[in-house]
Amino acid sequence: MTRTVFRNGTLFDARARTTGRADVAVQDGWIVDVGSGLDGDVEVDCAGRGVLPGLIDAHVHLTMTGTDLFRAAQEPFSLQFYEGARNMAATLAAGVTTVRDAAGADLGMRVAQERGLVAGPRMQVSLNMLSQTGGHGDPWWPSTCVMDLLPSHPGRPPVVVDGPDEVRRTVRELVRAGADVIKVATSGGIVSSGAGPEVAHFRDDEIAMMVTEAAAAGRYVMAHASAAGAKAAVRNGVRSIEHGHQLDDETLAMMAERGIWLVPTLSSGLGLREALASGAMNLPDEIAAKIRFGADDTVRRAREAGVPIAMGTDAPLYPHGRNLTELELLVEHGLSPGEALHAGTLSAAELMGLGAELGSLEPGKRADLVLVDGDPLDVRGLGDRVHAVYQDGRAVLRDGAPVPAGV
Template sequence: MTRTVFTGGTLFDGTGAAAADADVAIEDGRIVEVGHGLDGDESIDASGHTLLPGMFDCHVHVVLSGVNLLRDLSTPFSLQFYEAAANLRTTLATGITTVRDAGGADLGIAEAVRRGLVPGPRMQIAINMLSQTGGHGDDWMPCGTTVTTFVPHPGRPGSVVDGPAEVRRKVRELIRDGADVIKVATSGGVLSPTSKPKHAHFRDDEVAEMVAEATAAGIHVMAHAQGTEGILTAVRNGIRSIEHGIFLTDEAIGLMLERGTWLVPTLVAPRMAIAAADGLPTSMVDKAKSMITQHTESVRAAIAAGVRIAMGTDSGVGPHGDNLDELALLVECGMTPAQALHAATRSAAELMSLDQELGTVEPGKRADLVLVEGDAEALIPQGGAALRAAIRGVWQDGTRVA
């Protein structure tokens, strides 16, 4: 087995320690040693570079390549799977080696990555999002027809449900079909035809049922939750992460701290929706524009209070490959660059229950690594494009993949 050593670089190890000079040795897909003066069979000169753990994006949609309703109506059904392959490859090249797909990807896509048929980040998948009738995932249009973003097929069942009994059956079906996480919309959303972001969706008994079923299967629930009441419903019923969290209040933040609930802010998401204005109804674009200031204020308050943050983007609503833009927005909301990187490494790994294997550069962990020219922390406030341009290599399980 070949022992490869990254020498002479600065290591941001993701543990919370300050970045410092260190060598890193990898062998057989694992990190085997971190220290100084290490030797090996092969050497990679990291002088003038920062070595990072492989990064995470905890909220993506790999089968989407932007939201454009008119374009979607003329797109062949199976094209999404080929687009997913391209989107996964693009995401991997940004240094993101693990993602949580929040709806759209089915078991076949995840399995293609696991088997090495398609290069991409390792994946956890939600398959589809539970929605009440008239909720964020109900694609009924005012004209009386339905324009479905995620068309049901044998590996991706429809997921509009009402009442605890329907919830129970649908969660079990999604788990049977390979879901690693259950996703629910406990509020309305921006990119849905009739729902309003401030409105709460699903009642406590329904949310408690989905959490109970997921827990029985050893997995968690993530909640698209923008409005305050939807956030509160999710948190008090044991949902693990709030996605978006646009209308957070002191009460909601306090309850999240009490319960240890994570926030995945997706600050870039409404900006991506606005950029896609030509392909969306005016009502959706107007909703997105109205959210940005409130979203920023809510995330800033959550960060200041100490809510646990993991990085996620909602990529798929906008372009894949721009994922690192989220880090600069987290800094604008009060994080230091090191804290933003932590949100994309160890914190994200903890959210996804992968921290025993990933998220830090420590002996025994899987050798997911990103080599960045220059000081990675200094690049983050300059924006995602600056950090992307500085990436000089990406390794996954010790193999160079970009």
């Protein structure tokens, strides 16, 4: 078996959140050694470059494209899967080798990637997002029209539920359809027709049922949540808070104590504000007003409170393939560059239950590596400096160009 050594690079140590010079030896898709002066059959010269673990985006929507959600609702049903394949390729080329799809992708997309039919990051899928009647995921609009951005199909069950019994049945249906994680909206949303992020959704008995049923199936719950909705989600045992606008100190203290992750998706707010300012989004005034809701200091206070933070972008609200912009935003919101890279590597892997195989450059882990020009701790413009991407030891991007399978 061929042993490949990545030599002369500056490695990011995800555990220490620092960098240093070392070689990485890879064989049969796995990292087998890290150190100095390693030998191998093939050498990859990494001089002048940083070597990172494959990045992980813990919040994407691969079947969605762009910020014009009203246009998306008028597209042919199956187009989402073809666009999804393109979005998967763009995400992988950005150095993101693993994602958690937060609604949209179904089991078939995950299996297609696993079988090598489609180039893209390995995936965990949630299929869709549990919503109460009138909640963030309810497709009903005041006009009495239904505009469902995630219409149900055999691989994506309907998810508007009320009461613990409906919750129990629907969580089981999602698991049956292949969900790796259960997603819920315990707060209103920005781009839906109903209440904004400050309004809580679902009662404690409903959220507790989600967590119980997910755990019974070996799954966990990720919660689209802000303000009071986040507090209810944390109180009832979810694993992560997505977005997390306007979290108070009590909620952050509970998250730190219980080890509940925050996935801030700062890119989504940036993307929405830019689209609104440029006229790319034609939205009702009440939705445009909600877009401005999310600017606060929650990430800084979460870091100070000791809340674990994982990288997630909410792409395509900021474009697929521009995922590493999130690292810059995390630094702007109070994380050090090493902490931001940790959020996009080992922390995200641990959130997703993949820490034993992914997230750091250590023997016994999958050989997902990203080579970037210059200092890896300089996260400004890092996405534009991705030189090569390796997934399970195979080059999928080299010199900035995709590498066909089998090459």
